[in-house]
Amino acid sequence: MSEYADVESKMNKVIENLKSTLDSVRAGRANPAVLSKIQVEYYGTPTPLQQVATISVPDARTLLIQPWDNSILKSIQKAILASDLGINPQNDGRSLRLIFPQLTEERRMELTKQVKKYGEESKVVIRNVRRDAIDKFKKQQKASEITEDDYKQTEKDMQKMTDDFIKKIDGIVDDKNKELMEL
Numbered sequence: 001m002s003e004y005a006d007v008e009s010k011m012n013k014v015i016e017n018l019k020s021t022l023d024s025v026r027a028g029r030a031n032p033a034v035l036s037k038i039q040v041e042y043y044g045t046p047t048p049l050q051q052v053a054t055i056s057v058p059d060a061r062t063l064l065i066q067p068w069d070n071s072i073l074k075s076i077q078k079a080i081l082a083s084d085l086g087i088n089p090q091n092d093g094r095s096l097r098l099i100f101p102q103l104t105e106e107r108r109m110e111l112t113k114q115v116k117k118y119g120e121e122s123k124v125v126i127r128n129v130r131r132d133a134i135d136k137f138k139k140q141q142k143a144s145e146i147t148e149d150d151y152k153q154t155e156k157d158m159q160k161m162t163d164d165f166i167k168k169i170d171g172i173v174d175d176k177n178k179e180l181m182e183l
Contacts, residue, residue, distance in 0.1 A: 007133045007158065011126055011165045018122040018169060022176045025111060025118075030063045030100050032056075040079045042072055049076065063098040070094060103180070112177045119173035123166055130162040 023033035032055045039046040040053075049055070053067040053076060067073055070093075077096060080089050089096040103111070134155055141151040 065096040
């Protein structure tokens with residue numbers, strides 16, 4: 001059935017979205033993904049930072065941002081300061097350095113709560129996808145397009161798929177929390 005593939009595709013998108021959201025959560029290490037949501041004003045147009053600069057990781061706690069056009073260095077610095085990163089970029093006239101401080105225990109705990117919240121939100125979306133699919137099958141059954149037995153089997157299959165995806169979400173959240181708690 002193509003409905004199964006459709007439901008699985010929607011659930012996979014939820015997983016991908018969760019992964020990209022968690023990539024932007026700042027652990028104690030420098031990770032270029034934390035800059036993925038930052039937009040820079042470039043010739044009057046908000047442009048993703050990755051499209052106007054090279055981002056490298058010279059060491060575990062530093063990100064180096066080298067714009068292709070030095071005239072936008074100040075715009076990049078402004079965009080980083082306006083973001084929720086909480087890091088003050090160091091400007092040497094040609095590039096920006098972001099030095100990530102060691103996370104405090106309190107900050108780690110806040111971040112693990114935030115990660116758990118993202119995980120719970122993803123689980124809700126997965127359950128909504130399941131509910132929508134089951135409603136669709138229920139309508140088909142009422143319209144005599146599928147049998148009662150087919151409907152019951154589909155319901156079991158949808159529940160199993162949902163359980164599998166929720167286990168994936170739990171695994172992703174646990175991995176991120178382990179990463180956050182590493183010193």
